Amino acid sequence: MRARDLAEEYPLVQLTDDALTAARLIAEQRRPGVVVVDADGKPVTVLPGSQVLRFIIPGYVQEDPSLARVYDERSGAETCVRKLEGRTVKELLPPKEKRYELPKVSGDATVIECAAMMARLRSPLLLVSDNDTIHGVVTTSHLLEVILSATGQAT
Amino acid sequence: MSATQILSVLVFVGAYVLIATERVHRVAAALGGAALMLALRLTDGETAFHSLDAGVDWNVVFLLLGMMIIVGVIKQTGLFEYLAIAAAKRARGKPFAVLVTFVVITATASAALDNVTTVLLIAPVTFLVCDRLGLNPIPFLIAEVLASNIGGTATLIGDPPNIIIASRGGLSFNDFLVHLAPFIVVLMVAFVVVCRWLFRDAFHYDEERVAEVMALSEREAIRDKRLLWQSLGVLALVLTGFVLHGVVDVEPSVVALLGAGLLVLISEVTTEEALADVEWETLVFFMGLFVMVGALVKTGVIDAVSAALAGAVGGDPLLAVMALLAGSAVLSAVVDNIPYVATMSPIVAELVAAQGNTPQSDSLWWSLALGADLGGNATAVGASANVVVLGLAARNGTPISFWQFTRYGVVVAGLSILLAAPYLWLRYFVLA
Numbered sequence: 018m019r020a021r022d023l024a025e026e027y028p029l030v031q032l033t034d035d036a037l038t039a040a041r042l043i044a045e046q047r048r049p050g051v052v053v054v055d056a057d058g059k060p061v062t063v064l065p066g067s068q069v070l071r072f073i074i075p076g077y078v079q080e081d082p083s084l085a086r087v088y089d090e091r092s093g094a095e096t097c098v099r100k101l102e103g104r105t106v107k108e109l110l111p112p113k114e115k116r117y118e119l120p121k122v123s124g125d126a127t128v129i130e131c132a133a134m135m136a137r138l139r140s141p142l143l144l145v146s147d148n149d150t151i152h153g154v155v156t157t158s159h160l161l162e163v164i165l166s167a168t169g170q171a172t
Numbered sequence: 173m174s175a176t177q178i179l180s181v182l183v184f185v186g187a188y189v190l191i192a193t194e195r196v197h198r199v200a201a202a203l204g205g206a207a208l209m210l211a212l213r214l215t216d217g218e219t220a221f222h223s224l225d226a227g228v229d230w231n232v233v234f235l236l237l238g239m240m241i242i243v244g245v246i247k248q249t250g251l252f253e254y255l256a257i258a259a260a261k262r263a264r265g266k267p268f269a270v271l272v273t274f275v276v277i278t279a280t281a282s283a284a285l286d287n288v289t290t291v292l293l294i295a296p297v298t299f300l301v302c303d304r305l306g307l308n309p310i311p312f313l314i315a316e317v318l319a320s321n322i323g324g325t326a327t328l329i330g331d332p333p334n335i336i337i338a339s340r341g342g343l344s345f346n347d348f349l350v351h352l353a354p355f356i357v358v359l360m361v362a363f364v365v366v367c368r369w370l371f372r373d374a375f376h377y378d379e380e381r382v383a384e385v386m387a388l389s390e391r392e393a394i395r396d397k398r399l400l401w402q403s404l405g406v407l408a409l410v411l412t413g414f415v416l417h418g419v420v421d422v423e424p425s426v427v428a429l430l431g432a433g434l435l436v437l438i439s440e441v442t443t444e445e446a447l448a449d450v451e452w453e454t455l456v457f458f459m460g461l462f463v464m465v466g467a468l469v470k471t472g473v474i475d476a477v478s479a480a481l482a483g484a485v486g487g488d489p490l491l492a493v494m495a496l497l498a499g500s501a502v503l504s505a506v507v508d509n510i511p512y513v514a515t516m517s518p519i520v521a522e523l524v525a526a527q528g529n530t531p532q533s534d535s536l537w538w539s540l541a542l543g544a545d546l547g548g549n550a551t552a553v554g555a556s557a558n559v560v561v562l563g564l565a566a567r568n569g570t571p572i573s574f575w576q577f578t579r580y581g582v583v584v585a586g587l588s589i590l591l592a593a594p595y596l597w598l599r600y601f602v603l604a
Contacts, residue, residue, distance in 0.1 A: 075303065076568055077296035083250030084296055086392035087257055092384055096303075 018163060020131050021124030024145040024153030029054050032061065036104035040069050049141030052154060053106055060151065062119050063142045064109060072109045073097040120144060124152050128163055131155055173476070180214045180471045184464055188515075192507045199453050202460025202511075209467035219470055225518070226466035228459050231339045231425040232332075236286075236455060238428025239329055242407060243289045244449030245435050249400040252281070253393035256297035261390065265305055265382035267375035271312055272364055274298060278316045279323025279360055283330045283353075284411065287320040287557040289449070294320075295564045304384040310565065310572055311374035315367050317561045318549050318584045322363060325545035326356040328414065328424060332454075333513035333544045338424070340517035341524070341537045345414035345424060351538050355595045359546075359588055366587060370580055399439050406435040461514045469518050478522035489532040490601050492523065493539045494593060500543025501589045505550035505582075513544050535600035542592045550585035552577040 030039045030051050042051055043066045050065035071079070074097070078085050088096075101109075110116055120140040122131055124147050135143050135157060143155040173181075187205030191198045209215050219226050255277055263269035274294060282290045294316050302309035324330035328338045328348045337343065394400055413420075413427035436446045468474050485492040496516075503512050520536050527533030548555030552562055552574045558581070565572045 075299065077299040077564075081253065081296045083253040083393040083395055084300055086250075086395070087253065087300075087388045087390060089387045089389060092387045096384075 018128055019124060020122050020126040020143075020145040020155060021152045023128070023131065023155045023159060023163060024124075025156070025159065027052060027142070027154035029058075029060075029151075030064070030106050031056065032105065032107040032110075034106045036069075036072075036106055036109050037098070037101045039064060039106050039109065040101055043069065049156060052142065052144055053110070059149070060119055060121065060144050060146065062110060062117050063140055063144070064106060065117075065141055068111070068117075069101075069109060072104075073100045121146060123147050128160070128167075132160055132164065135160065174471070176214055176471045177473050177476070179212055180209065180467045181473055183208045183212070183214070184468055184473075184515075187464060188507075188511065191511055198508070199457045199460065202457050202464065204460075206460040206463035209464055215463065215467035215470050220463045220466055223466065226469040228462040228466075229336070229339050231423055232335050232462075233425075233455055233458055235329070235335055235425040235428045236332065236458070237450060238425065238430075238432040239286065240450045241432035241446050242403070242410065242428070242435055243285050245399070245439060245441050245446055246285075246403045246407065247289070247293065247449060248396070248441065248445070249403055250393040250395050251400055251403075252277075252293040253297050254390045256294060256301070257385075257388050257390035257393065260297075260301045260385050261388070265377075265385045267305065267307055267377060268368060270301060270305070271315055271367060271371070271375075274312060275315050275319035275364065275367065276360070279319040279356075282320040282323035283326045283356075284407070286329075287317075287324045287331060287555065288560050290320050290324075291317050291557045291561050292564070295561060299568055300388075301385060304381060304388070306378055306381045307376065308374055309568075309570055310576070311371035313561050313565055313570075314572065314577055314580050315371060317555075317557050318581065319360070319363065320557050321545060321549045321555050322356060322359055322584075322588065325541065326353040329428075331545050332458075333509050334541055336510070336513050336517055337537055337541050340521055343537060344418045346418065348541075349415075351599075352541060355542075355592065358595075359591055362587065362591060363584060366584065370583060399441070402439050403435060406431050406438075409434070458510070458514075461511055465514050465518065468515075474518045474522065478519045478526070481519065482523055482526050487527075489527055489530075489535075490597065492527075493532070493535050493596055493600070496520070496536055497539040497543040497589060497592060497596065500540055501547030501550070501585065504544045504547035505554045505585060509544040509548045509555060513540065516540055516544075531604045532600050535596055538600075539592075539596055542596070543589070546588035546592065547585055549588065550578065550581045552581070554581065554585075 028042050028051055030042065030053055032053060032055055039051055042048065050063050053061045053064050055061050117140065118138055120134055120138045120142065121144045122134055124145055131143055141157045145152040145155060183205055187201045190196050190201035210220060215226065221227055256274060259273035259277060260270050263273050278290055278294050295313060298312045298316065299309050302312055326348065328334050328345045334348060338348065410427055410431035413422065413431070414424055417424055417427055436443065485495060520540050524533045524536050552558050558577065562572050562577065
């Protein structure tokens with residue numbers, strides 16, 4: 018099996034899109050993240066759900082587990098949503114020099130090649146494309162399913 | 173001056189310049205200077221490691237180590253978060269009342285823990301409470317770090333310079349409580365009043381945002397109640413040990429080490445967790461400094477400087493006390509007060525001995541402590557806690573510039589010294 022056979026259709030967001038929309042896309046479709054493209058539709062990077070969390074949870078709370086516990090659920094959630102309002106996807110991303118390398122393989126890549134790329138970049142998503150043609154995205158769950166079923170381990 | 177004296181001064185000044193300008197890491201500068209002193213035979217291994225007057229002061233090193241371990245464990249309990257949020261709720265989110273409770277908590281904690289740890293613990297809660305109240309956290313952070321340096325002055329363990337002064341001057345924990353703590357209480361009252369004026373633009377009250385603070389659950393901050401009680405129990409024992417160390421004839425360093433050992437033994441904290449907050453760099457920095465200063469003692473430089481200073485003040489103890497207070501404050505504002513006090517302690521010891529150990533001459537120690545500890549508030553680089561808070565603020569998107577800090581710091585340091593001078597004069601010269 019090759020990467021193009023594994024690739025699924027996947028939602029793309031633009032750098033200028035509303036941050037709240039991107040968060041909703043991840044939340045409502047239970048996605049591990051979304052692929053970010055520029056104005057020409059060229060993939061730029063992956064926005065994992067964990068990066069959205071890093072943006073909405075203040076650094077001082079991330080570093081202090083005791084402080085994270087004092088929020089009540091409702092007002093804590095309101096604070097988080099407030100941080101996304103009026104922001105763009107670009108603002109959610111880390112600065113350019115710290116941005117995640119785009120996890121990308123060609124359509125010919127093997128299953129293990131895909132797995133190796135995702136493992137190296139610790140990415141939950143892998144873009145499959147040849148030149149300007151995007152075939153789709155491979156997710157960790159789909160890839161693991163394929164690997165397990167190859168050995169008869171899938172349930 | 174002899175050749176060895178000139179050589180030791182050159183090495184010392186070179187290392188000091190590197191520490192002050194931060195051209196190399198301060199640990200590298202102190203260790204490099206110490207190594208050079210040993211290599212040039214300006215001191216020797218026996219003196220550096222075993223001499224009480226001219227070697228590494230192991231009491232200081234192990235007292236710091238013991239307290240760092242205890243603080244590292246207390247940090248994990250969530251006690252600070254609990255206290256600060258409960259205080260903010262008790263103040264019903266009123267900005268000035270919140271600031272007052274935060275600075276009082278910080279100053280009190282700084283008297284029992286070290287200043288850097290205290291500001292590291294209070295800063296995250298400050299960000300949270302200010303965020304909820306829609307307030308700028310900068311005035312709160314600046315007030316807290318200033319309070320931390322003031323509060324730390326009150327006790328032997330509150331600020332590293334005090335630990336050095338206590339060891340070199342043979343002063344007990346109770347000596348600090350009797351001679352410095354009462355003045356620090358008065359200074360804190362004055363500081364709170366000044367804060368009302370200094371940060372007058374920061375106290376915007378928004379009734380709707382107060383509900384967001386009242387909704388916080390401080391009880392949830394305590395993650396391990398058993399560890400909390402164990403830590404508080406051991407801290408109480410250690411503080412009692414400090415108070416009684418003269419009676420039971422046990423060094424403060426031994427008390428701290430016993431406390432640290434007991435806490436690690438009875439709690440379920442792993443050794444790695446207990447040692448995670450030990451600032452090994454600071455301990456090594458101290459060792460390097462002691463070897464360098466020890467070389468100055470051994471080569472007779474300290475004797476010569478002390479004699480020159482004694483001559484300059486012409487045997488007038490009041491002049492010596494005031495000059496030391498002002499000089500220490502000015503120097504500590506621009507250079508780290510730890511190397512400054514490490515250098516000045518043997519000089520002050522000689523001046524005190526030369527004046528016959530009277531109450532007036534003993535007040536030189538308090539003059540050094542007040543000048544060095546409180547002078548550190550004047551600029552953003554005057555004390556380690558100031559530097560740490562500036563770093564935290566920048567990381568959380570609310571940077572504090574050098575001058576922004578210094579604008580407030582100079583006022584508070586100036587006020588502190590202006591109050592310290594009449595205190596020293598009245599207590600040790602008029603009422604003695």
